[in-house]
Amino acid sequence: MKLVVVSAGLSVPSSTRLLADRLAAATAGRVSGAVDLRVVELRDLAVEIAHNFTNGFPGRALSAAIDDVTSADGLIVVTPVFSASYSGLFKSFFDVLDKDALVGKPVLIGATGGTGRHSLVLEHALRPLFAYLRAVVVPTGVYAASEDWGVEGLAERIDRAAGELAALMPALAAPSASAPVAPARAEEAAVPAQPSPGRADGFHVVPFAEQLAALRA
Structure with missing residues (x-):
């Protein structure tokens, strides 16, 4: 750190x-x-x-x-x-x-x-x-x-x-530069987002800590 x-x-x-x-x-x-x-x-x-x-x-x-x-x-x-x-x-x-x-x-x-x-x-x-x-x-x-x-x-x-x-x-902490993120496959990118289980509107709750980590990335 x-x-x-x-x-x-x-x-x-x-x-x-x-x-x-x-x-x-x-x-x-x-x-x-x-x-x-x-x-x-x-x-x-x-x-x-x-x-x-x-x-x-x-x-x-x-x-x-x-x-x-x-x-x-x-x-x-x-x-x-x-x-x-x-x-x-x-x-x-x-x-x-x-x-x-x-x-x-x-x-x-x-x-x-x-x-x-x-x-x-x-x-x-x-x-x-x-x-x-x-x-x-x-x-x-x-x-x-x-x-x-x-x-x-x-x-x-x-x-x-x-x-x-x-x-x-x-x-x-920022993600390590030695651990690259694998690109999404074309077939995965083409699949539309699915509704979250139990939610008809497809709304997905992202924890606050994950949102902050994504900003750092």
Whole structure:
């Protein structure tokens, strides 16, 4: 499983990166099998992101980061709160991605801020952004204010969100490139769809997880 972390922290050290690391460690500990963990620090890509907007081409480091994000089985994204929303650098990175890059991809959203009054940034900014990109956002988002570090509650939210992401990653993993899908035979393609057993109208219910897996394919 490939787990990719996108951190938009600007300072060194960064509370945003600290939260990202804790979410990544908790998620990796719940995924069965080996985990290929990659971290994308947007601070290091700021110049290449700006150039991509002006010339339309990503630099080498930005291109590698885009490849990591688009090929991830699970994504953790964390931003500091600027002006009651995600940072401009965070938004700019996701603006340079292809519009279909995150379709069906499980995403855990997180944010950090100086006060707990900004906690709703997860729901009014980050969740709508990734819903628009047609990602699958886990139910629990994690916000960490300055006063949250070292007190009860944050660790429990991290564990719950990590468990939700770890559960989604295998279910929505992209099909292996080494396992090609056999083309349908001509005689099979010519047979019209048959009604589902017990349904006169031919309506067939496809489980939600299967629909998401089909989007990733």
